[in-house]
Amino acid sequence: xxxxxxxxxxxxxxxxxxxxxxxxxxxxxxxxxxxxxxxxxxxxxxxxxxxxxxxxxxxxxxxxxxxxxxxxxxxxxxxxxxxxxxxxxxxxxxxxxxxxxxxxxxxxxxxxxxxxxxxxxxxxxxxxxxxxxxxxxxxxxxxxxxxxxxxxxxxxxxxxxxxxxxxxxxxxxxxxxxxxxxxxxxxxxxxxxxxxxxxxxxxxxxxxxxxxxxxxxxxxxxxxxxxxxxxxxxxxxxxxxxxxxxxxxxxxxxxxxxxxxxxxxxxxxxxxxxxxxxxxxxxxxxxxxxxxxxxxxxxxxxxxxxxxxxxxxxxxxxxxxxxxxxxxxxx
Numbered sequence: 001x002x003x004x005x006x007x008x009x010x011x012x013x014x015x016x017x018x019x020x021x022x023x024x025x026x027x028x029x030x031x032x033x034x035x036x037x038x039x040x041x042x043x044x045x046x047x048x049x050x051x052x053x054x055x056x057x058x059x060x061x062x063x064x065x066x067x068x069x070x071x072x073x074x075x076x077x078x079x080x081x082x083x084x085x086x087x088x089x090x091x092x093x094x095x096x097x098x099x100x101x102x103x104x105x106x107x108x109x110x111x112x113x114x115x116x117x118x119x120x121x122x123x124x125x126x127x128x129x130x131x132x133x134x135x136x137x138x139x140x141x142x143x144x145x146x147x148x149x150x151x152x153x154x155x156x157x158x159x160x161x162x163x164x165x166x167x168x169x170x171x172x173x174x175x176x177x178x179x180x181x182x183x184x185x186x187x188x189x190x191x192x193x194x195x196x197x198x199x200x201x202x203x204x205x206x207x208x209x210x211x212x213x214x215x216x217x218x219x220x221x222x223x224x225x226x227x228x229x230x231x232x233x234x235x236x237x238x239x240x241x242x243x244x245x246x247x248x249x250x251x252x253x254x255x256x257x258x259x260x261x262x263x264x265x266x267x268x269x270x271x272x273x274x275x276x277x278x279x280x281x282x283x284x285x286x287x288x289x290x291x292x293x294x295x296x297x298x299x300x301x302x303x304x305x306x307x308x309x310x311x312x313x314x315x316x317x318x319x320x321x322x323x324x325x326x327x328x329x330x331x
Contacts, residue, residue: 003284007055010291014051015043017295022047045190053188054291054308056196057249058259059204062286064242065260066267066278067207070214071235072147076320078260079246082133082151082239084126085257086158088250091125092118092180093165100173118180119192119251126247129154134236147239183256183309185294192252199248203241204283210234211275218273256290256309258316263289265319 016024022039030043065078079085095118133150166177207214213234216224221231249256267281290308293315297306 003281003288007284007288007291010288010295011051011055014054014291014295015047017299049188049190049193050185050294051291052193053185053196053253054294055287056193056200057185057253057256058263058286058288058290059283060196060200060245060249060286061256061259062263062267062282062289063204063207063279064246066264066282067214067238067242068260069264070217070275070278071238073217074148075265076261077148078258079243080155080257080260082147082243083129083154083158084243084246085250085255086155086162087129088122088126088247089181089255090158090162090165091122091251092254093162093169093177094125095121096173096176096180097165097169100170122180123247123251125158126250127243129158130240130243130247134239138232138236147235179307180254181309182307183250183254183312184307185253186305186307187253196248196252199245203245204279206241207238207279208276210238211279214238215275254307254309257313258320259286259290259312262316262319 012024012027015027016022022042026039027043030040061079068079068082069075069077074081099117132154133147136146136150162177166174169177213224213229216227216229217231217234224231224234246260263286264278264282267278267285270285271277271281290312293311294308297308297311300306
């Protein structure tokens with residue numbers, strides 16, 4: 001309940017913080033259709049989509065990280081560990097370079113002006129990576145070790161392919177690729193946040209419905225199988241669903257790192273290891289974390305807006321090192 005109240009307060013702050021002079025006192029009259037047109041455009045087409053995108057992306061990334069850590073039984077697991085961000089980044093870079101080539105040679109001018117081609121390419125390659133991982137794991141046996149090994153291999157492969165795209169790109173294309181590497185909620189619109197909501201709701205329903213099955217995996221595959229659970233099928237569907245949530249987020253807003261790694265650990269320390277509480281807690285804390293990070297990104301060097309992925313990386317990298325050294329120390 002406290003987390004939900006704090007989330008509401010941060011949402012109000014996210015709607016009012018900025019250089020336009022819009023304050024909390026203006027929001028009620030704008031919601032009632034009053035006020036000037038410029039303020040309405042700022043609230044409903046810039047601030048509101050950005051706040052909603054931060055909340056939904058935080059939910060998608062953190063819950064995906066939580067369930068992946070459960071199914072692969074590795075505290076360092078996240079969708080990024082499985083190579084999804086690297087694949088989506090390559091998809092975006094490939095589309096940018098191909099569209100640049102089309103612009104230079106007068107090919108498919110109508111496609112060049114479409115705002116969704118880069119997003120679509122990033123999503124397709126992200127899901128292609130997921131299917132490659134799950135297909136490889138199904139062939140070799142869907143063990144946690146197999147999933148991680150496949151993710152590391154594909155991360156290296158797609159990372160190298162992205163480097164190739166950067167090498168052959170011109171200055172404009174290179175700048176566009178680099179901007180995609182930093183997650184930016186400034187790309188949020190009412191349309192893409194609505195699409196993200198449509199993906200998140202059934203995914204969350206699936207995770208919550210399978211909380212008992214996911215909890216049994218903590219006791220080992222043998223225990224879960226003895227309770228009548230199809231472990232391989234559960235692991236495959238869970239990874240696919242989590243990857244779908246992450247792929248949509250990365251496709252719309254770029255790579256926002258470490259949310260899926262940090263938040264599940266914080267949640268487990270606060271609420272315990274019951275999967276029901278872990279999933280719902282990760283959703284709330286993930287939304288809080290990303291919304292707070294975006295507010296910091298918008299204010300720390302205002303009026304310049306820093307991509308939120310830079311803020312989460314500054315916080316997440318030391319936390320990742322802490323987890324890594326803590327695991328080494330325990331061994």
